[in-house]
Amino acid sequence: MDRRAFVLAALALLAPAAMAGKAPPLMLAEVYRRGLPLADYWVSEKYDGVRGYWDGKQLWTRGGERIAAPAWFTAALPAIPMDGELWAGRGRFAHAVSTARSDKPVDAAWREMRFMVFDLPASPGDFTTRLAALRKLLPITEAPWIVAVPQLRATTDEDLQALLDKTVRMGGEGLMLHRGGSLYRAERNNDLVKVKPFEDADARVVSYVPGRGKHAGRMGAMWVETEDGKRFKLGTGFSDAEREKPPAIGSWVSYRYNGTNPSGLPRFARFLRERPDLGD
Missing domain, CATH: 2.40.50.140 (Nucleic acid-binding proteins)
Structure with a gap:
């Protein structure tokens, strides 16, 4: 299947639910428990913002509400589904929410926002394969606010706790674990795990x-x-x-x-x- 055919098939499969005003088909996280085998997990910062789902044409919230982003903010996004977080920086959840929920986009507010992309729901293969595809798509020179979430390999419980402590001291909310061998499933499961101090x-x-x-x-x-x-x-x-x-x-x-x-x-x-x- 060529790239154009794949994009069209992906949009036909995933976009209608969101475009009909329903909640988009998102993977949801379980809570981390010590002892989880970490060998096949990637770890990244958990961004304290608004979950954003790009269906190839439009941004939606986790609850299925249309996000009225300025045209310039999304103009460079590829026409394939992307899962991420609309983020205004550490400790700025209120700004992210008010900006994403505004019916009339305010350019000044959106200039402080980033779309932190962590997955490609419609891309084939497991998470490690999808991550490689994401790293080829991003960054986009003309849209530096569209960012591929940095991912590192997880190691031990102790190292994970040390990274969590460091992230929280710097003002972060926590960490996310993505199992490398997982397919994208629109449900809550242990392929995606959140690690927080509470x-x-x-x-x-x-x-x-x-x-x-x-x-x-x-x-x-x-x-x-x-x-x-x-x-x-x-x-x-x-x-x-x-x-x-x-x-x-x-x-x-x-x-x-x-x-x-x-x-x-x-x-x-x-x-x-x-x-x-x-x-x-």
Whole structure:
């Protein structure tokens, strides 16, 4: 199959779901556990931004919302699907979210953004093969904001922890592990693993609990539901402003926790932040 035929076939396979406003078919990460065999994994920084899926013509969020990027930002992107992170730099998650979710792109804001590309979902072969193809596509001289995520080989748990500590000290969020022999599967699996100094996850807000005492007249806690249907209450981690104006019912939030109890519910769960980039 020649390059043009491959591109057309890939777009026909992957683009329609996103272009119909549905969530694009993305690979999602599991959480790292010590003892995972690391011999076939690549490691990279975990960028704290907005997941961006380029379907060959248009950028979409993980939740399936169209991203109104300026024409100049995407003009040089190849006409094949690309998976990555729209990133504004370490510690600038809020800027990345507000920029990516704006209906009217602001050039000044987008000049501070980069598209950190870590995979080619429609390219043939395993991740190591796809990575080689990505490195041939990028960088693009006229679009230095389109960046191939640097990937190194993982080694031992101890070396991985040392790299994590260094990344966090520099303001990074954590690391990502990609199994070299993995195909791109649009599901959550151990071929893609996140490594962070704490455990976190996302859940949808389903209801509120009225506050008492010093929180009387505002939100005291919220009930949330995970992707697999588990419900639990988040009552800590909120600022006074967030209790006065809590995330809307139906919206997504991130929470931190310390392991799980026998029922599978998170232990010591506390609110981390709202996740408008995960909205439907």
